[in-house]
Amino acid sequence: MTKQRQRASAPAPETKRCAIYTRKSTTMGLEQEFNSLDAQREACLAYIERQQGWTLVDERYDDGGFTGANIDRPAFQRLLADVDAGKVDVIVVYKVDRLSRSLLDFVKVMERLSTAGASFVSITQNFSTADAMGRLTMNMLMSFAEFEREMISERTRDKIAGARRKGKWTGGPVPFGxxxxxxxxxxxxxxxxxxxxxxxxxxxxxxxxxxxxxxxxxxxxxxxxxxxxxxxxxxxxxxxxxxxxxxxxxxxxxxxxxxxxxxxxxxxxxxxxxxxxxxxxMAGRELRVTGTNPEYVLRGLLRCGLCGEAMCPGSTTKKSGKTYRFYRCSTRDKYGTDRCSARPLPARAIEDFVVARITEATADGTLAERIQVKLAARVAKERTTFVEVRKALSAQVAEALAATSRLTEEVVRLEGRARELVEAKLRVEATRLDDAERRLRALEDDAVNVELLESQQEWFVGALRNFGKVWGDMTPENQGRLLRALVAKVSVGEETGVCRAELVNFDAVASAKEAA
Structure with a gap:
């Protein structure tokens, strides 16, 4: 009778509002009718039903396809907000790593739960954060979870590195093409x-x-x-x-x-x-000069007849729907008419004059033939030099390699002072081998230069042979390229009214190249 009165007077268990949190790192399998998140939730729900006074909140907190390396997960952030608002007393998860795999993040979350008066339960590991021993055990488990995550990351990086070294594609956005x-x-x-x-x-x-x-x-x-x-x-x-x-x-x-x-x-x-x-x-003149105002095809070539300085593209003026272009003396623009009184010159008229003179000079094809001979000789000279240098460097590499092999065998065989002397020679030969191999690799740039020179020669000579026909079909950039390769200087004498175009002396260019 006394025991029955004691049981009747025992306080009812405290009601705790529980929230189930589930997480899966990937989205694989989430499209199934019963997936991993459902399995976690079902197990947690069965655990809650066995606890006296525990009730499940209506809100669901499921993160499918989110890593545990951080807490930037939408459902988890909603859960933390509800904890702060006093809507949740206990967070229930299937395993502790579903909450987080980062020890630092886990500690911060635990501090946040403690401030809100909430606790945390892992149903498969049989402990909670309600007591000191549970918190210690959980911190140990989180340390192992973080260690496991870092090991997985390292293995993944090593696997990607090994695959890349074998030339394999390791995923990501598919390259265009x-x-x-x-x-x-x-x-x-x-x-x-x-x-x-x-x-x-x-x-x-x-x-x-x-x-x-x-x-x-x-x-x-x-x-x-x-x-x-x-x-x-x-x-x-x-x-x-x-x-x-x-x-x-x-x-x-x-x-x-x-x-x-x-x-x-x-x-x-x-x-x-x-x-x-x-x-x-490249950062040379060819790329820079065509970067702006490409329609001014004489840019870099036109000189003022009064002061000898460059004539630069001037501002355009639109009137009655027409566009007018001018070349202006750079000296006058910078220092005024006291230094040079040259007036702006109509760009179209000067460009047409130069093009007409080149058309006349290339009409019979002799100029193109003469230039082709000179450029072909230059390309042949460059190619011969490249082959000779490569042959000499290859011989040096072979000689140094043989010497290092012989000296290595002597080092193994000898001892004492004789071995030290041979080791010194071996270091010298190894340095010579490294230098020869480095120079041989650097020679690839010379091969590219020869290939570029040959392709430029074909383009240049082909354009000269059909100058009158192809000029109008060229882009302004290519028109400027052709003129800069063919014309050395264009000068306009304002007082005399004479426009003079000087072609490049290809004989002098070839001679200078051979002398160098």
Missing amino acids: YSAKDKKLVVNEAEAHVVREAFTLFLAHRQMATVARELNKRGLLPRASKHGRKGGPLWSKDSIARVLRSPLYAGRMMYGDELYEGEHPRLIDDVTYRQAQKLLG
Whole structure:
């Protein structure tokens, strides 16, 4: 009777509002009718039903496809907000690593729960944060969970590095020009054509903006993205630069700063890629001078007849729907009429005059033939020099390699003072071998120079042979390139009214090159 009265007077268990939190790192399998999140929730729900006074809140907190490395998860943030608002007393999870895999984040969450007067329970590990022993055990488990996450990350990085060194594609956005099939890159012929055309246009025009404009005009557009702007994507200077600089298209796979032979098919040959990289790295006159105002094709060539300084593009004036261009004396623009009184000159008239003189000079084809002979001799000389230097360096590498092999065998055989002397010789030979191999690798730039010179020669001579026909079809950039390769200087005498165009002396150029 006394025991019955004691049981009747015992206080009712405290009611605790419980929230179940579930998480899965990937989205794989979430489309199934009963997935991992459902299994976690069902197990947690059964645990809550066995506890006296525990009730489940109506809100669900499920994060599918979110890592435990951080707490930037939408459902988890909602849960923490409800804890702060006093709506949740206990957070119930299947395992402690469902909450977090970062020890630092876990400690911060525990402090936040403690401030709100809430607790945390892991149903498969049989402890909670309601007592000191449970908190100690949980911190130990979290340390192991973080260690496991870091080990997985390291193994993943090592796996990616090893795959890249073998030339394998390791996933991510599929590069333009390729498609992904069986976790490998295969050629997408429609896009590959655009990539090859981009390299061809760049070698011809040397301007990334021109390449982008030409591809857009032809309708050879980049791949549409999922979040592309209205009207479809267009090529830009930056997107063209990314294509031109990517070693992927030359059959290489990059990891860090190192390149490895890729197992994917290449879209362009090594010569084309090296030529493009050479042009991209150039900061010479050819690239700079066509960067702005390309329609002023005599820029850099036209000189003032009074002071001898350069005539620069002047401002344009529009009247009655017409555009007028002028060349202005740079001295007058900088220092005023006291230093030079030359007036602005009509650009179109001077350019037409120079083009007419060149048309006359190239009409019979003799000028093109003479220049071709000179340039062919220069290319042959460059190629011969390159072959001779490469042969000499290869011989040096072979000689140094043989010497190091012989000295290495002597080091193994000898002892004492004799061994020290041989080791000193071995270090000298190893240094000589490294130097010869470095110079041989650097010689690749000379090979690119010869290839560029040969391609420029073909383009230049071909344009001269048909100057009258091709001039009107050229872009302003290519017109400027041709004139700068052919014309040494154009001067206009304002007092005499004489315009003089001097062609480049190719005999002198060839002689100077041979003397160098």
